Amino acid sequence: QVQLVESGGGLVQAGGSLRLSCAASGRSFSHYTMGWFRQAPGKEREFVAASSWTGGRTYYADSVKGRFSISRDNAKNTVYLQMNSLKPEDTAIYYCAATLLGPGYEGEPKKYDQWGQGTQVTVSS
Numbered sequence: 001q002v003q004l005v006e007s008g009g010g011l012v013q014a015g016g017s018l019r020l021s022c023a024a025s026g027r028s029f030s031h032y033t034m035g036w037f038r039q040a041p042g043k044e045r046e047f048v049a050a051s052s053w054t055g056g057r058t059y060y061a062d063s064v065k066g067r068f069s070i071s072r073d074n075a076k077n078t079v080y081l082q083m084n085s086l087k088p089e090d091t092a093i094y095y096c097a098a099t100l101l102g103p104g105y106e107g108e109p110k111k112y113d114q115w116g117q118g119t120q121v122t123v124s125s
Contacts, residue, residue: 002026002077002114004096009119012086016123020081022096022116030054030074033099035112036081038092038121047107048094049081059106064090086123093118 008020035050049070050059072079097112105111
């Protein structure tokens with residue numbers, strides 16, 4: 001198992017940028033597919049982005065394509081989410097998640113069995 005801790009959230013104006021980090025402790029971080037999800041008040045948790053264990057394959061929700069970028073540094077046991085051109089509708093709690101399952105269904109929360117506690121992102125208009 002890995003333990004996940006997110007950081008980097010905060011309040012930003014529309015059009016601004018934030019970079020979220022998710023630090024993992026535990027063994028074999030480089031074997032995990034990592035994902036970012038978000039949940040706004042009153043809404044279901046939704047997929048944002050995912051990275052294969054090497055970082056060679058990345059996946060994005062249509063709503064963030066071209067604005068967000070996921071990356072990972074396996075030497076630092078950390079995955080990042082660079083968020084640019086932020087919009088008020090990006091406001092949510094952002095969670096990172098990890099799974100050892102193979103490729104496929106990266107956008108499904110049920111695929112992931114390790115979750116962080118979340119970090120709040122608020123985008124003002």
